[in-house]
Amino acid sequence: MTASNAQTERPPRWRRLDLLDERPGALDGQLPEAPEDGLVAFPTALDRRPSLVVQSGVVVEMDGRAAADFDLLDRFVVAHGLDLDVANEAMALPSTEAARRLVDISVPRAAIQRLAAGWTPAKLAEIVALLDAAELVIATRKMRIRRTPSSQAHVTNRLDDPALLAADAATAVAFGFREIETTVPVAEHAPANALAILIGSQVGVPGAITQCAIEEAAELDLGMRGLTSYAETISLYGTEQAFVDGDDTPWSKAFLTSAYASRGLKMRVTSGAGAEVLMGAAESSSMASLESRCVALAWAMGAQGVQNGGIDGASVAGSVPDGFRELLAENLMVMVRGLESCTGNDTLVSESDLRRMARTMPTLLAGSDFLFSGFGSILRHDNMFGPSNMNGDDLDDFLTIQRDWGFDGVLRWPGEERIEAVRERAARAVAAVWHRLGLGLITPGRVADAVAAASSRDLRPDEPHAVSDAAAAIVDGRIGLLDVARALLDAGFEPESEALLALARIRLTGELLAPAAILDESMRVLSAFTDPNDYAGPGTGHRVSAARRREIAATRRVLDPRALAAEQAAASGSVGLTPTGPAVRGTDPREVVVGLSPAFGVDLHRALSGLTVGAVLGAVLEGIRDGGGIARVVRVPSSVDVGVIGLTASRLAGSGIGIGLQAKGTAILHRADLRPLGNLELYSVAPVLDRAAYLQLGRNAAAHALGERPVPVQNPYTDEAITARYHARVVTMMRIERACARADEPPVELAVDLDG
């Protein structure tokens, strides 16, 4: 056989592959593992092996490397981050046993944290690598350090529009976020953005804390003035090369960490898989190994927390096998070391909705100090960090998933009126502060536009230099928190002014510096010290309270049964159905009887398809007539079941052929000698049935009555999540059918008036 023959004889390509090629997830890049380039999730034979040799109180070897060969990272960890009092015990514990203790609810978190102070980076990486996905969730549930979970929002926009930033910050707080992070597409705008979200974040509910992610020294400067309250973009890397390429060392970063604390500013560092790979500096180490070095450094530097779980490199982790598991393992390493964990989920890791949710779901189930280190509370195109893994257009879905599983995902539906109120107040407040501090003019029209804007796409570009000029004025005037508070007070925004002063007072106590500190909505500091995670199995740790459960349950699209009843009542009058006496069995062999459900045309007047019950019944009767049959209509008060209704009708019909109709539009074609659940034709997918289907049902019924053999109607093609769309309505309508049912009442003859 020649090659060309082989080609011509090749069977045609399976066409479904063409469809799969068009799926969004097909755009995601995946890579073969390449441990030599760091493209591997968990440790391989190329990674450093856990070891620790101490002689006379001096570490002479760590993770297979002699002290003389220590790089900057090894040196810093050994000097500041290894507790030699527990190191012997900790390193002697087999990693399998350590991993089991992580998931064992009878081993307290504190016992593990004590040992962790003596675990080298390679040891901790080896331990977490032993946990599968479900075990990671349990370990995370136990090991995260603050009991009450929280979440952070990104608030940015492409125009750096101050009114929109303030309105969106207030909106994020109304949804429940307790940290708000902004950044700038134009660096010089930073002070103006920081000011806008500082004001917006205190509208409605006080105490959310804010940050502006920019170059480190500039960010520190904003914090020193009180325009921000925390920082998290202090980057760490897992190799010396990457660290130095990032223009820092562990010592420079440690000094910066102290500098932040010296100004009362909360600070966490940032690391995460993929960064070293992207810089071509992974030194043949797995992602988990490098991240473990970062986490050890964070602990050694004295940072209170870490933002990790891939972050900018999350999709690099996502391109290799076990990548998502590695991201959660990174978070767990932070928790094991007793640090605040800000668990990533802030980068869109896939074009596929399935994959991006798969990446985030375990975190949501386990809980975290911050579920997202930036939920994109704005729309994707306005996110100047790049789209987050969840964004403003995902909020309703997120709230529904939270409702589905009953976990505390921190967020809530604030209600439309509340959102309008806080957006308007926040935008007006920032305009007033701009005016009073001489930063520029934000017109009432601009405020109104920003309040209503879905994103900055709904805004006309402002004066090209307005934000730059305002930012320069903030810098030149050395404007700080007290100036903003004063301007707010003078402009009549007293609660917001007081909120800023309360923030300042709390800053003075140093409580916000404690690991995992946040301010709750009553301005109480929740941290690992004041609100420690005490999870020890079912019934312990953070649980969803009854009040919180009500909040979680109240999503925006919950069906109101009263609204449905009113909607049904509004459709009444499509058919007149007058009882004329007990139904009797007919004798005409052409006769088809149509049985109606208890609420049909009584309390229910519109089927799921949108047709009125009159239109449904009219089409069926017309079809019977068209087919040469004679129709009679009865009510079957004793049953809501379409099969029983149809069978009852057929046993009253001279032909033995009957039709059952529920008010929601479900229909059945029945014959007197069949069992209730048997049928000739079942029209079960009521939402997609149209007039033509009901006409055909009537014709087929008549054909059966005349002894013919009609072609059964096939349900139409549909891709809808039909049950998800309609079952809430179905349940409510069936409840109304049931309320109208009378178990002991025999069928009733009806006179039909289709003119209503």
Added chain:
Amino acid sequence: MADGGRQDPTTRPPVLPTLETLAAGRLAPEDIRISGATLRGQAERAARVGYRPFASNLIRAAELVDVPDDEVLAIYEALRPHRSTATELEGAAHRLEALGATACAALVREAAEAYAARGMLRQIDAPSGRD
């Protein structure tokens, strides 16, 4: 702004930030600055519950409270890779010591030693900084 007529922070007693003191114009930026004593208190609490490196960081922070912003940023810059010679780092440590920041000075000296071992010092004849 909002700091007219304020006194030297070392002699002026701190004023609690409230709406009343704000409206009266009595608040100055130093009234919302954390104190070294507070940071040391936080450090003690942290050390008691096993957060030793975290406590050490707060001790360094307490030392930096009264170090001017510009000096803090200058020392951070000096600690970046290839920015400083051993002598320059020793000078920074010395300045910190003079301000009472002994733990910070020790951190800088430790950096100098590590940088020397790993080739992260600026060579004497190389231009300083990247700016």
